[in-house]
Amino acid sequence: MTEPLSQYAPVRLLIAEISENDAHACDSLLRDAGIATRTRVVDLPMALASVNEADLLVANSELPGLQQLLPNLIESAPDVPVILVNNQADTFTTTAGLKLGAADVVPRSDPDRLVLVIKRELENISRAHLLSQTRRALAEAEQRCQLLMDSSHAAVAYVHEGMHIHANAGYLELFGIEDADDLPGLPLIDLLDQHSADTLKSALKKFRNDGEQTTLEFTGQSTQGGTLVGSLTLSGAEYEGETCIQVTIQAAPVKGAKQEKVAEATQSSVPAVAPTTSDNLLPMTEFLGAVGSMEGDSKAIFTAEVDHFSALQREYGIAGAAEIARHAEHSLREALKRRPLTQLSGHQWAFPVIGTDRDDIVTTTENLSTRLGTLMLEVGGKTVRPTLSLGGASLDAHASDRIEANMNQAFATLRSAMDEGESQCVAMHAPAPEKHHEHLQPASPIMRLINEAIQTNSFKLLFQPIISLRGDADEHYEVFLRMVTGEDGGHMTPSEFLRTAVDNGVADKIDRWVVLQSIKQLVAHRAKGNDTRLTINLTCTSVKDPAFLQWLGVAIKAARLPSDAVIFQITEQDASTYPRETRKFMEGLNKMHYRTSLSRLGLGSKSMELVGDIPTDFVKLDGENIQKMGKEPRTAEAVAQTVTHLQGAGKLTIVPMVESAKMLSALWQAGANYVQGQYLQEPTAAMDYDFSIDG
Numbered sequence: 001m002t003e004p005l006s007q008y009a010p011v012r013l014l015i016a017e018i019s020e021n022d023a024h025a026c027d028s029l030l031r032d033a034g035i036a037t038r039t040r041v042v043d044l045p046m047a048l049a050s051v052n053e054a055d056l057l058v059a060n061s062e063l064p065g066l067q068q069l070l071p072n073l074i075e076s077a078p079d080v081p082v083i084l085v086n087n088q089a090d091t092f093t094t095t096a097g098l099k100l101g102a103a104d105v106v107p108r109s110d111p112d113r114l115v116l117v118i119k120r121e122l123e124n125i126s127r128a129h130l131l132s133q134t135r136r137a138l139a140e141a142e143q144r145c146q147l148l149m150d151s152s153h154a155a156v157a158y159v160h161e162g163m164h165i166h167a168n169a170g171y172l173e174l175f176g177i178e179d180a181d182d183l184p185g186l187p188l189i190d191l192l193d194q195h196s197a198d199t200l201k202s203a204l205k206k207f208r209n210d211g212e213q214t215t216l217e218f219t220g221q222s223t224q225g226g227t228l229v230g231s232l233t234l235s236g237a238e239y240e241g242e243t244c245i246q247v248t249i250q251a252a253p254v255k256g257a258k259q260e261k262v263a264e265a266t267q268s269s270v271p272a273v274a275p276t277t278s279d280n281l282l283p284m285t286e287f288l289g290a291v292g293s294m295e296g297d298s299k300a301i302f303t304a305e306v307d308h309f310s311a312l313q314r315e316y317g318i319a320g321a322a323e324i325a326r327h328a329e330h331s332l333r334e335a336l337k338r339r340p341l342t343q344l345s346g347h348q349w350a351f352p353v354i355g356t357d358r359d360d361i362v363t364t365t366e367n368l369s370t371r372l373g374t375l376m377l378e379v380g381g382k383t384v385r386p387t388l389s390l391g392g393a394s395l396d397a398h399a400s401d402r403i404e405a406n407m408n409q410a411f412a413t414l415r416s417a418m419d420e421g422e423s424q425c426v427a428m429h430a431p432a433p434e435k436h437h438e439h440l441q442p443a444s445p446i447m448r449l450i451n452e453a454i455q456t457n458s459f460k461l462l463f464q465p466i467i468s469l470r471g472d473a474d475e476h477y478e479v480f481l482r483m484v485t486g487e488d489g490g491h492m493t494p495s496e497f498l499r500t501a502v503d504n505g506v507a508d509k510i511d512r513w514v515v516l517q518s519i520k521q522l523v524a525h526r527a528k529g530n531d532t533r534l535t536i537n538l539t540c541t542s543v544k545d546p547a548f549l550q551w552l553g554v555a556i557k558a559a560r561l562p563s564d565a566v567i568f569q570i571t572e573q574d575a576s577t578y579p580r581e582t583r584k585f586m587e588g589l590n591k592m593h594y595r596t597s598l599s600r601l602g603l604g605s606k607s608m609e610l611v612g613d614i615p616t617d618f619v620k621l622d623g624e625n626i627q628k629m630g631k632e633p634r635t636a637e638a639v640a641q642t643v644t645h646l647q648g649a650g651k652l653t654i655v656p657m658v659e660s661a662k663m664l665s666a667l668w669q670a671g672a673n674y675v676q677g678q679y680l681q682e683p684t685a686a687m688d689y690d691f692s693i694d695g
Helices: 018-033 046-051 066-076 093-098 111-151 169-174 195-210 256-266 286-291 309-336 358-372 400-419 444-456 496-505 508-524 540-546 547-557 572-577 578-591 606-612 622-627 633-648 661-671
Strands: 012-014 039-044 056-060 082-086 104-107 155-160 161-165 214-221 229-238 242-253 300-304 340-347 350-357 375-377 380-385 388-394 426-428 459-467 475-486 534-537 568-573 595-601 618-623 652-655
Touching: 012 018, 012 046, 018 111, 039 195, 046 066, 046 229, 046 568, 056 066, 056 111, 066 082, 066 093, 093 104, 104 111, 155 169, 155 229, 169 242, 195 214, 195 229, 195 309, 214 309, 214 475, 286 400, 300 309, 300 400, 309 350, 309 358, 309 375, 309 380, 350 400, 358 375, 358 388, 358 426, 358 622, 375 547, 375 568, 380 540, 388 400, 400 444, 444 475, 444 496, 444 508, 459 508, 475 496, 475 508, 496 508, 508 534, 508 540, 508 547, 508 568, 540 572, 540 578, 547 578, 568 572, 568 578, 568 618, 572 578, 572 595, 572 606, 578 595, 595 606, 606 633, 618 622, 618 633, 622 633, 633 652, 633 661
Parallel strands: 012 039, 012 056, 056 082, 082 104, 388 426, 475 534, 534 568, 568 595, 595 618, 618 652
Antiparallel strands: 155 161, 155 242, 214 229, 229 242, 300 350, 300 388, 340 350, 375 380, 459 475
16 A cells, blocks of 8 residues: 655746646646646756656657657656656657656556556655665664674674674784784684584584574684683674674683683583793794894705694694694694794794705704604594694805795795605705705796795685677676796786696686686776676686685675676586586586586597587687688688587577777678687786777
8 A cells, every 4th residue: 555645845846838838737636636836848858957856757749859858858867757747649659758768658548557557656756765765774773783893892793604804803802813804714613622623513513403502612723723621602693685693702721720611511522722932933933033133154045834734634624634733733833942833824833944055954953853753642532643844945145035945945945845745844946856855856947936926825816807799798807817927927827727727636726716807907997987898718626626615705705796797617628527426516616696608628539428418608619610610611611610519509609809999890701709818819918908999
């Protein structure tokens, strides 16, 4: 039931008529229907100047210049409905009026319909105003809640499917998380010890069933190494329109009798790490400065890593493996005494060693490794003897600015040794093989560059437009990855390094970097008013990783991107090598409402069979076949047939490597949906293509 019409009084009405008598007749009609008005009679140019001060415009469809002025008028005031009055139904149709942007077209011979249409539009205006007020009130309330949460002394976070999506400053500070961008996608249980993590899993399961607020005691770990104890409260919440769980933490430092009480209460089989008096664990910047100021005849920098950490995670769980790493770090800090140490990741560290010469440094480090090998602890009722492997590189005596590069070299040496299956090894980089360590070879040149790029974020993204041949004016780019290889700006393409990354188990780190950086740049670009989407390439490593989909969903939700803003693409080769995993991966993306693409598709029958087996929205053809089109008529025919076949299967086709207008014309005739290539624009660092020139 509609509300009384008196809510509209008085309506600010503009009437554009050829005859003043017709204008007054319209006004009288509305008043007789109980709609009070404040009416102004204008011509169309006058209406253009005053429409923003009106609620409604009624205009004669036969006014001169209507078809030219009406679109401008509606663009100037899109919230003011325009109703056209038509003298003769056959001279100006309703369809013609709607195309111009009018709310409706009413014949003058039907005054009752005119009143009903005006009432409908006024009702819509009323509801639009109410919705706008409600949205403003909601935004203000959310802003006040955000301010209250940010200023709260309590540590508060929001968790969806066990993963963090947001937290206030108190929470970040409590767990030692310096950059808020590092939080989304981090599992809550990773911050707790094994016993507390098991307790939390049970509490989360119970909370999902009954939704009742619950509180539990916990023991956790800051990313900076400190141990935490306190209470954790779970309660229902909603964040950014997503139903989630609010986590509120009241924590206190663990020490003395309190620590014994907590250990007894939690019945953890993992002994608590004793507080250390050493303050040698430094942030990276301070660490580099401290190493640079150290004196000595010969200096080296070493990186350390817990051996077989992935296997430890599988056997003892994420929290259990993290506890093992914390004990390893404690032993390392104690062994180094006052020498500086920095954390590279949860199970990797770096530190300097000083000696009289290279042999003395190696001997010192081997003695250190022996001491670290005595570590033993209980996890989950099992005795664990974790070991660390060490890889080093000499420090340039007079080049303090090379410390980070030397550290990267040390890490590459460590990874090379560990890739050979070594455990508790000590390896030191040298231009020539050393007689005591001939079995430890440095990593391949490509792998060394990859490790260095991962450690220093030495990657960059390029964007190439994907342009519609069928009138779709949406902005669409494909993301291309490059690995920077030198200070001169030199770089390598994925074809030169990505297979090595996959073979050495580090491609997942590269994929996640690409996804995070892509959506970060996409968010900034869309904030400027661009309705842009990106196609992001993934390796088979991520396709095979069951945890990647969950991480992906959290990352995109945290960026507040709509699901249709990103398209995930894998190659035909990866899909055919891992068909079962690919199908499951694509189905998972579809359930999350993300679109998918299969790239580098060949022209053979097996390629078509694969498309039928793999659920995908887009198919991108192989570039080598496209380059042959101009020289081989058979290839051109095969491309056209493939496009036709794909469209019959409901797939949108993308054709790359377009290098001429002739090729563009041939692809249009073949029925391709989208094209990309050097002829249109080469990949660039900015999303700056003018899509309007092709609209």
